[in-house]
Amino acid sequence: MSRPLLRKMTFLGLSENPESAKIVFLPAPYDATTSFYPGTRFGPRRIIEASPYLEFYDEETDCEVYQKAPFLTLPEEELPIAPQNMLEELKRRLKPYLERNMFPVVLGGEHTVSLAPIEILAEKHPGLCVVQIDAHADLRESYQGSPYSHACTMRRALEYGIELFPIGIRAISREEMEFVRDKGLEIFWAKDVVFKPHSIAQKISQRIGSRSVYVTIDLDGFDPSEVPGVGTPEPGGLKWYDALVILKELAGLNVVGFDVVELLPADNRSPFFAAKLIYKFLSYLFCRI
Amino acid sequence: MSRPLLRKMTFLGLSENPESAKIVFLPAPYDATTSFYPGTRFGPRRIIEASPYLEFYDEETDCEVYQKAPFLTLPEEELPIAPQNMLEELKRRLKPYLERNMFPVVLGGEHTVSLAPIEILAEKHPGLCVVQIDAHADLRESYQGSPYSHACTMRRALEYGIELFPIGIRAISREEMEFVRDKGLEIFWAKDVVFKPHSIAQKISQRIGSRSVYVTIDLDGFDPSEVPGVGTPEPGGLKWYDALVILKELAGLNVVGFDVVELLPADNRSPFFAAKLIYKFLSYLFCRI
Amino acid sequence: MSRPLLRKMTFLGLSENPESAKIVFLPAPYDATTSFYPGTRFGPRRIIEASPYLEFYDEETDCEVYQKAPFLTLPEEELPIAPQNMLEELKRRLKPYLERNMFPVVLGGEHTVSLAPIEILAEKHPGLCVVQIDAHADLRESYQGSPYSHACTMRRALEYGIELFPIGIRAISREEMEFVRDKGLEIFWAKDVVFKPHSIAQKISQRIGSRSVYVTIDLDGFDPSEVPGVGTPEPGGLKWYDALVILKELAGLNVVGFDVVELLPADNRSPFFAAKLIYKFLSYLFCRI
Amino acid sequence: MSRPLLRKMTFLGLSENPESAKIVFLPAPYDATTSFYPGTRFGPRRIIEASPYLEFYDEETDCEVYQKAPFLTLPEEELPIAPQNMLEELKRRLKPYLERNMFPVVLGGEHTVSLAPIEILAEKHPGLCVVQIDAHADLRESYQGSPYSHACTMRRALEYGIELFPIGIRAISREEMEFVRDKGLEIFWAKDVVFKPHSIAQKISQRIGSRSVYVTIDLDGFDPSEVPGVGTPEPGGLKWYDALVILKELAGLNVVGFDVVELLPADNRSPFFAAKLIYKFLSYLFCRI
Amino acid sequence: MSRPLLRKMTFLGLSENPESAKIVFLPAPYDATTSFYPGTRFGPRRIIEASPYLEFYDEETDCEVYQKAPFLTLPEEELPIAPQNMLEELKRRLKPYLERNMFPVVLGGEHTVSLAPIEILAEKHPGLCVVQIDAHADLRESYQGSPYSHACTMRRALEYGIELFPIGIRAISREEMEFVRDKGLEIFWAKDVVFKPHSIAQKISQRIGSRSVYVTIDLDGFDPSEVPGVGTPEPGGLKWYDALVILKELAGLNVVGFDVVELLPADNRSPFFAAKLIYKFLSYLFCRI
Amino acid sequence: MSRPLLRKMTFLGLSENPESAKIVFLPAPYDATTSFYPGTRFGPRRIIEASPYLEFYDEETDCEVYQKAPFLTLPEEELPIAPQNMLEELKRRLKPYLERNMFPVVLGGEHTVSLAPIEILAEKHPGLCVVQIDAHADLRESYQGSPYSHACTMRRALEYGIELFPIGIRAISREEMEFVRDKGLEIFWAKDVVFKPHSIAQKISQRIGSRSVYVTIDLDGFDPSEVPGVGTPEPGGLKWYDALVILKELAGLNVVGFDVVELLPADNRSPFFAAKLIYKFLSYLFCRI
Ligand SMILES: [Mn+2]
Ligand SMILES: [Mn+2]
Ligand SMILES: [Mn+2]
Ligand SMILES: [Mn+2]
Ligand SMILES: [Mn+2]
Numbered sequence A, B, C, D, E, F: 001m002s003r004p005l006l007r008k009m010t011f012l013g014l015s016e017n018p019e020s021a022k023i024v025f026l027p028a029p030y031d032a033t034t035s036f037y038p039g040t041r042f043g044p045r046r047i048i049e050a051s052p053y054l055e056f057y058d059e060e061t062d063c064e065v066y067q068k069a070p071f072l073t074l075p076e077e078e079l080p081i082a083p084q085n086m087l088e089e090l091k092r093r094l095k096p097y098l099e100r101n102m103f104p105v106v107l108g109g110e111h112t113v114s115l116a117p118i119e120i121l122a123e124k125h126p127g128l129c130v131v132q133i134d135a136h137a138d139l140r141e142s143y144q145g146s147p148y149s150h151a152c153t154m155r156r157a158l159e160y161g162i163e164l165f166p167i168g169i170r171a172i173s174r175e176e177m178e179f180v181r182d183k184g185l186e187i188f189w190a191k192d193v194v195f196k197p198h199s200i201a202q203k204i205s206q207r208i209g210s211r212s213v214y215v216t217i218d219l220d221g222f223d224p225s226e227v228p229g230v231g232t233p234e235p236g237g238l239k240w241y242d243a244l245v246i247l248k249e250l251a252g253l254n255v256v257g258f259d260v261v262e263l264l265p266a267d268n269r270s271p272f273f274a275a276k277l278i279y280k281f282l283s284y285l286f287c288r289i
């Protein structure tokens, strides 16, 4: 067997069978820009087109996860500009697959797109927890006049009644900090996570317990040295193995979906990083014995 | 009506109807490289993903060509490495559409891929002429041990019995030049084309007459100032309006297909240039009254 | 005398005297993006910081224009996000200078910012003409839900009662074309301008006659080979000397201001091009005998 | 409150009040290059223009430092070419602010610019210590014929009678090494600092004691993976959290000023890193209770 | 003494004396690409041209290694395209120097080039061990129809009877994994090496014992944050100090040569990293007392 | 015959015979920068390494010029920093070849390096004319304190008694303009050359007549769309075919040498342009019948 040159726009470039698929990839190519210029709307396809260059076998789990849990990659369809309409449309697309109990992986686009899977899953799984990897808290009430800015995503998500576990935060406003204190939220700061990822991962894991959990990964949560392709390159972020520690721990919980968002694909290695991160997490999730 | 954000991987990002389509786009993502690094194998998808940013209406022909001649974009499927197998596979994919008399637009990939449509069309249209826009003659007998190198494409094409009209050439070897003289080929040198595109276009047009013609466009035929994304940036190439003059003239002939090849997509404007060139040529071809 | 290393953020990097200044530069760093990533909001400062690298003497007019008509560069102040508020703020800033009859040069930012000077000047100079250099007509009624998108700028400008002369257009929608025909607008297409800039410049000049004229220069009107730093790199645009022909002709009219917009500064030469274009136009305007 | 789009060329983009300011930023855009091409002379403005994208609140100190110690950003004025004249000019600009006991932050430019603040402060604070973060010792007697090359900065600084603490060094010449041994200087090599930043920071802190200290940060002291925008990308440098450990320790001492130099701003993340580093250090320094 | 501006194409840019040289650098600029575009064939010269910017003195060993073991840099000569011919040619070039017992440093080029020194040295040093730093196992039987692909290098090397120690692997196919298990090979996975480089280095060192060892360094073994210039940027790779630990340990063994391959030089810091890595390893090897 | 992969650092990558060579290439890798960062000192080697990708046969002259006039490429040797010493060193290197009546081609480096060949040739060929292609007059008396700045090169050259023909100028200071008028120099402005290259070429040719002529080509004389790799990208420069017209005309005169300088090699196509320009000029010069 040889690795492919290039294949169609599916994750790994595989031929897919919608009937047997267990994992569904939903591209959410949403940002506000209209020019033909790198923006987060190109994120989903850059991740997908990096994916066939992954080694399909994962040595850590001794497994090719797409064989255990076959993939279905939805096409990139046009999205409305208005954020609420965009979210309605994403939910409309996701629903049939969630009804068939498929596992969703959403590819952004702006962080705002995460609200679509979170809202559906919060309804479906009462007590849903959301683990957020991000440099920013995204807890503003509104930003630049909009309550649906990517700087407000987690504030909106809280309104669905979820419990939030923010990891890797290292840029937060005074107002967000006051909100955090008011609500008794606990933030797992980047400066702590990078020195003791295991103990923080375990602490979060214990607090979530048997509840369902959705994981939202804003790529700016990672260190810009490893993922330069983001809008605000905050130094001091998570490294590759920090994330693996966390994702491996979370894989022991009842994870019901995840997303990877905010890729601003101006270089080659950031999309590759994102694709491998997704594949690793899926391997941890679906190759357990 | 508004232009889309991003849509699926079809030309213009349109929803397509295979039944009514008259024009078929065949991606041929073929090059020899295996790393995840810009190569001509990324050419087809970079052209396709630039295409939704085109204005769909063409003011010169007062027409939206996709409505006159609906599009069908074939998916990117894996291609064999060995050039002959690759060509067989491309021919296999093209044939059903040519049998339905659809108009093929092949997107490369290395120039070698052009041999697939040329071979089929040469069989189907006896006396087929090939107009080649290129910086290089591609007339070597073999190159680096391979008779299927992109430096040999037109030498191979001649073996199918076609008549060749090379335009924009400005890099040729002594051996190729001897072959040209032996065969009585006429080359339309770049240095002449850029000063008198009209008269050269007309001369070619008259010599082709009522015969069928296939047009193969190696993007390095253009000046690197306008299309920097090529492997060998030979100065002194065709400019945008030179090409329009030629393509408009050719549109008056019996054109049976064309390709655009050798895009090495390391910048944003080269894919956009290629997409607009394709759309312009299609407008000239299918919006005539 | 030597050219400076780097100076403060004024045009040419000069020390300025607000009292004696005749030309006022207004930076309008407006776009919708919020990340620290190249966007048109960086346009004004990239033009200003390229300007000290210009030769201050212009050999064509035998003149250093800043000595004939001293400069004042306004600081970059924060702008509101909502387009109407942004325009109010720009007008508020411009007004005191226009009341003193200073000549405004607005530096964008999105094309939308042009509406501020156009509105004030249309009031001040009844019968104001607007010459627009652009790849796009910008005549949509609304775009992506907003009547203030940069794709609608000239549609809005027409509502102020101005007469419009669009130059260099090569991307237009069917709807815009219908509007153009309804209104009896004449468009000076790129494909004509690049072959006969003189005759088109004279035709426009004669039609404007003694009326006041404002010139709005969207940098995507230029060919992307010369100005790669734009959002949609439409091939076939104006070249440097085409623009000089037009600007020289316009300099014979009653020009009351101009702007240069839509610079997306990801390279070094586009800002330099913009800065020299501005300086050339000012030399033509203020160094006439 | 929302983060700004873009603001004027002050640190954080704030409106400033010279009367109440306690911290003064002095841009020192000095290098030897004369072309319009990325050079360290663009360092100061790239740092300043990244700064408004910082979160103004620092969660570690629970503080917005600009409110405790208001900022004043001096304009970028032309500097002489000859290094001694340049230093005289920088000292002339700094003096009035140092006389008012403001805290200076110098933004380079070549490392040579550090000699201006060091000389003034060495006079003002007898026994001044200088902590240098750098990949290079900068202890050459002269370099390429000049005693004021950036390769000689610390050799010159020693002549002002300061005590030097070089951190992060990993490129040194035999001659410099002999000088180091002669003078009994202690170098804190990069290979040690990255494995035990705490103990080295404490050792330096104890040796400085109650003396005044100036910190000069050559950005090439950092690992090129985190700060790629430097002239010689020596692997094995300090990482973000190594620097925070050191700066936090130093913040407990009597720090009288600092600089950040040698940014060669060809990418987006290096200026952002520099801006955040400055803001972090100021937070540590001025938000202590 | 001052560092040079630029010098001739020798390692460090030194004037060399073939008579006294002990270390021979062999450029192996081999890849399959034919365009003038960054490829691994540019690797050797980019490493060589970065090398004069190294500090010649190494503080860790207190030594200038080129004085202890003088250098000879062979010129870049044309190589045949066919891999077996290429390897024959490289062996032909290496042999006279190995006969004089010079120490070879091969600069790639594709990983395939390593087979030339390995084959000769395996003959010369029975029981030769090969330590491989790489992201990939390179143990495929054949790849894309070729048994000499860079994905097969170590499979071929094993056929010369060497013992293999692969370090840093993090991408392997199921087929390779089965081969590994069949042969009882031990792989030192990246995820282990980055957390305990010392113990792994010692384990390898003990297993090699007094046997001769050749070290082949595929630069993609390093983390792409430190060496972005590779074809497949697999996250989770070795960092600078991990490599130093390993190379220092290996320097205590009987090392008979090494290579550095697969540099895809699209940035400035990857070649610098490679050059410094080579110089460090040579310092460890030849400056021991 | 096939084109090479890569060869040694000679022009075209050829094996050379110093005995029979008629044309000598002298690399002059001189600029003021000391970091490992693109600068004009990398110009010579980037031109040389692009050259093997040229087609060796020139169709316009039906000739492979290196066979008519064999090449010798001198190695890149270290140059002194002080400009006068650097010039002495270059002259020292050139002299033996000029004594053997070889034809010199100097590759810069800063424009200052041209003074070495000009001075020697002015002595050897009384009445020497210098044709300068440049965006700048380079006629300042001194610049930034140095009479040997690249902004002063032609002022110095005039002191050797040569007659100067500046072509393509479009940036000049008032002081230079006064000097031009004082001396009765004629400048062939870019804005004229690009519209009538033939008549200007002939005019210059007639004025030079039978005198010897040296041609100095500052690459910023070209339009930045074709040669982006220069320090100050002045729009409105010469295009490829403008230069060919001029060089072809000059080839009919008694040309005694030429240089190509000021390449700042940050892209791939500028070095290729320079290499092909050199080869074209040599073909015109040495393939005449
Ligand atoms: Mn974020
Ligand atoms: Mn977020
Ligand atoms: Mn070609
Ligand atoms: Mn071709
Ligand atoms: Mn436009």
Ligand SMILES: [Mn+2]
Binding pocket: C111, C134, C136, C138, C150, C153, C218, C262
């Ligand atoms: Mn516009």
Ligand SMILES: [Mn+2]
Binding pocket: D134, D135, D136, D218, D220, D221, D262
């Ligand atoms: Mn340094």
Ligand SMILES: [Mn+2]
Binding pocket: D111, D134, D136, D138, D150, D153, D218, D262
């Ligand atoms: Mn330093």
Ligand SMILES: [Mn+2]
Binding pocket: E134, E135, E136, E218, E220, E221, E262
């Ligand atoms: Mn590898």
Ligand SMILES: [Mn+2]
Binding pocket: E111, E134, E136, E138, E150, E153, E218, E262
């Ligand atoms: Mn390998």
Ligand SMILES: [Mn+2]
Binding pocket: F134, F135, F136, F218, F220, F221, F262
């Ligand atoms: Mn010049």
Ligand SMILES: [Mn+2]
Binding pocket: F111, F134, F136, F138, F150, F153, F218, F262
């Ligand atoms: Mn010059």
